[in-house]
Amino acid sequence: MLRDNRPLSGVATPQRRGAASTVHAGSWAVLAAAAVSAVFLLRAAAFGHGNVTPQPVDVKDLPKLQGPLTANPYRGSPAQATALQVGASAFNQNCARCHGLEAVSGGIAPDLRHLPKGTDGDEYFQMRIRNGSIRNGVTYMPAFGEIFSEEAIWAIRTYLDSRYEDQ
Numbered sequence: 001m002l003r004d005n006r007p008l009s010g011v012a013t014p015q016r017r018g019a020a021s022t023v024h025a026g027s028w029a030v031l032a033a034a035a036v037s038a039v040f041l042l043r044a045a046a047f048g049h050g051n052v053t054p055q056p057v058d059v060k061d062l063p064k065l066q067g068p069l070t071a072n073p074y075r076g077s078p079a080q081a082t083a084l085q086v087g088a089s090a091f092n093q094n095c096a097r098c099h100g101l102e103a104v105s106g107g108i109a110p111d112l113r114h115l116p117k118g119t120d121g122d123e124y125f126q127m128r129i130r131n132g133s134i135r136n137g138v139t140y141m142p143a144f145g146e147i148f149s150e151e152a153i154w155a156i157r158t159y160l161d162s163r164y165e166d167q
Contacts (some may be wrong), residue, residue, distance in 0.1 A: 023058065055093040057152035059086060066137070067150035068130065071122045074158045087159030090152055103163040109141065113165040125157050 011137050065073060074083035098109040105111035112150060115121040130145030130153070144153070 054147050057090040059149055059151035065150040070126055071119045072154050072157050074154050083155040083158040083163055087155035090156050092158050095163045112160050113163045115160060115167050117161055117164050129153055
């Protein structure tokens with residue numbers, strides 16, 4: 001209804017008394033936009049990782065590994081520099097969506113620059129990347145154990161070692 005109680009052309013509005021309860025066409029548009037936004041936000045929260053396809057990791061220049069391993073075989077080896085390059089690419093294509101470009105987290109997921117260096121961090125890293133993280137039925141990190149090769153897993157760990165920062 002318009003302020004002078006004439007109906008809006010083509011817009012169904014409830015009949016109400018008093019100027020304070022008059023509904024304007026612009027109010028309906030704002031309410032509709034808010035409802036649509038809420039639906040998209042809820043959908044994003046429900047499907048946090050979305051339908052993301054992991055990107056392949058080119059490990060052809062790395063020595064083949066037999067696994068699963070619990071310590072980084074590339075650390076201190078002649079293949080460390082190659083593993084670092086492969087791991088940087090793999091991380092930024094597959095992990096940065098949640099953990100941040102160059103492992104600088106924006107708060108969505110843990111900042112992996114703070115993983116302990118050396119074998120102390122290797123144990124946690126390999127367990128988490130293989131199995132993911134699920135709490136109360138909610139996936140916080142998908143499992144990559146069946147997706148990434150052993151070489152890719154340890155190349156990513158080599159890259160994270162290079163990004164280490166003390167807390």
